[in-house]
Amino acid sequence: MLGAAVAAAIAAGALAAPAAMAADRGTPRGAEAAGAEKPGPKLNTGSPVRVNQVGYLTHGPKKGTVVTDATKPLTWTLRAADGTKRASGTTTPRGIDPSSGQNVQTFDFSKVTDKGKGYTVNIDGKQSEPFSISDDLYSSLRRDSLEYFYQNRSGIKIDADLVGGKYARPAGHGKAAPHQGDTDVPCQQGVCDYRRNVSGGWYDAGDQGKYVVNGGISVAQLMSEFERTKTTKGADAKPLGDGKLRVPEHGNGIPDILDEARWEMDFLMRMQVPQGKPLAGMAFHKVHDKEWTGFPTRPDQDKQQRELHTPSTAATLNLAATAAQSARLFKPYDPQFAARSLHVAKTAWAAAKAHPNMLASDQDSTGGGAYGDSNVSDEFYWAASELFITTGDNTYRKAVLDSPLYGDVDAIFPRTSALSWASTAGLGQLDLATVPNKLTAKQRAEVRKTVIRAADRYAAFSAKSAYGVPYAPKSGKYEWGSNSQVLNNMVVLATAHDLTGKTRYRDAVLRGMDYLLGGNPLNQSYVTGYGERDSHRQHHRFWAHQLDAKLPSPSPGTLAGGPNSGLEDPVAQKKLKGCAPAMCYTDDIMAFSTNEVTINWNAPLAWISSYVDDLGKSMAYKG
């Protein structure tokens, strides 16, 4: 977590160039306020009957929540699109939901397996948003959530033929004026006396910085989304294959998801300090604007000087881990690139070992985010794991087994968020558990046990929550990017399901989807283009339709950061004062501490979208 000073700095930058408010896509549907809510900010929560606004898998659990004053069970009725009654039953009183302060009851219509569109659940004269029952709910989300990455590429034009005219834009941070460009970037004063080509990669988020820490976890999760198709029965590689995603590299014989990952890997490798220079082999922590740019700023119109910031151990280990993973995944497609990746991974590892305490400060946040990290034991664990899986070498085996983290479930998969940019050990652990490697059978069983124990904990959170959310920070407070934390816990649950076949892990993932797609205290779908009440005004300097009607809204499949009890921006502070944790969210472009987008949030969304899409198909097959 970055301190308040940092958030304030971001706020100062973000608000530097206020733009005229323009008409946006209109106010959310559903004017009536839900009953039984604690006093707090006045929020439009629509119908009190909460469902997954996309829908439910035909053979999966189908649950929802109603906000009500009633303490006795109520009758629920499932209606088809034409209004005919399809099923009914009684709700289960659940008392006060601690995340929202709402008095709630839950309902369960899992028994219904008739496919269809436009279903609603009706309780006490109130109707839910419409939803589908289908085997094929998530194939478009799998594609759209990955398209996010292409649309946020730096250094390449975003092609109208791939994304449609309104999202097309010229290349950002190339050589053309008015840019200073990313092809020839100096260091911050005192950091180095040379310039580097650090073009390419993805923009981090609403800002156009590029951070090795954060690029690392994001590209790792894309690569793991692909790698899962090699290691897991029922995981389908075809929808991620060549010609399937919206990327320009069609027809090169390489799966599109790896093309997308390569775009970032090439950038990450450019961030390595070259041989012959001081700190050779280390990675610069980040490159971004000298000062914060205003809102909106299309990437090709950014006039700020870009600067490289001092190398860090965390960034270097992010490079080592991801390059080691890319070495094994690219081997069948591009052996030369695979060999280069492995070389980079090994040199980065050696450099990090030689400089284990170059810690990025959480105060370095002028013109870009800090991504400060004072504990790099998890990055060492992750990099050692990936290098070991790829090479089988004893040095890396020893680094894994001798790590204080080995076997420590809570350290590897922190309770609040199993994986995050600041806590990466779990990325290594999941790969050690699922990708063939040279651990002994006993060690492999130990590793898998930690995954399952962590999943048990998140499954218990989901079961306890009236909204089914597998997320329960000890403080009770929701954190910046809480939706990504929910998703990363779901990644552990999904992996436990892949490993054991136990349905309670699978069901907790699906309940997590319900939460993210509208079955939550705000009746809000946090994914643009999915559900009736979707987030579509996220914090982004180009997708800034709320501020300039000529600019687009976020593209479909973009995840909003989600509720953040910290209220770390002026808009959230003004609109959400006194909010219950799961209700500290507003779909406003300048509420960046609740409503930003970023690569490390869309990456677990993409991973999970593949998992649930595969699930729909395989459950249908089993019948």
Ligand code: 9MR
């Ligand atoms: O995801 C980051 C979150 O964990 C921190 O609490 C927050 C405040 O420092 O920063 C988030 O990362 C932002 C980064 O600093 C700059 N680009 C946008 C990121 C998402 O909000």
